[in-house]
């Protein structure tokens with residue numbers, strides 16, 4: 001398993017255990033059920049594509065394990081190196097999720113993706129809430145989900161779609177005995193729950209073995225992540241190599257490493273019309289303007 005995924009999931013399991021103590025499952029369930037209705041994530045993608053446009057899932061990500069701080073200025077930090085989850089004590093100014101979301105919406109995004117993981121991406125549930133309140137777009141909660149609790153938590157914070165990363169389920173020895181232990185059974189369980197709460201599911205793969213499992217889920221959204229989690233290298237042929245094995249009725253989402261109009265054209269030449277982009281937008285003065293420059 002990649003060291004970084006192992007590290008992130010180890011922290012995540014501790015965070016979920018702590019969350020269950022401070023807010024019991026019954027409370028988070030009630031919050032999920034009382035949340036505003038979910039927006040139609042898959043419908044927003046279909047609608048762009050039907051109109052002949054690319055469907056862009058525009059990401060709001062303050063920092064990443066591979067690159068450290070992507071947007072904003074550090075006002076204080078325990079360390080100057082904010083990569084690999086080394087973010088404790090860092091304070092940032094000049095990062096405004098509502099402003100970014102509004103800009104994405106007015107420049108043609110189909111959906112948003114908001115990182116909510118704190119330690120490794122400097123994200124938060126509040127960022128998701130602020131971004132969603134600033135526009136009408138459906139929002140993916142970008143985090144590392146393993147547990148039913150996190151599905152309820154996602155809906156409670158307003159998410160319209162959750163992410164299931166196949167390698168996380170395949171490789172991580174999750175200790176909670178009440179959850180199904182088989183990776184596919186566990187993903188099925190979380191997918192069913194997400195659908196019952198009105199949310200869509202983006203299932204993410206890196207290779208053919210993971211894809212085989214992903215295709216057994218009901219969701220139409222198949223994300224292919226071009227980032228190798230061992231080396232952090234992004235290679236767009238990760239997407240291209242898997243295309244042949246994906247039935248036409250599925251929606252392929254190419255994720256990570258999209259930087260130029262040539263990258264976009266390459267994907268479109270292979271009928272891939274749905275893109276998840278973070279870093280390129282986050283480094284731009286105005287992320288929405290950069291979205292329009294790259295895609296329209």
Ligand SMILES: O=C(O)c1ccccc1NCC(=O)[C@H](O)[C@H](O)COP(=O)(O)O
Pocket residue numbers: 004059061064065066067225227229232234255256257258276277278279280
């Ligand atoms: O971005 C990282 O460094 C990273 C490291 C470990 C696990 C996941 C990671 N990123 C999550 C993502 O999938 C990306 O944020 C998303 O695909 C957008 O990628 P990019 O356009 O390259 O920022």
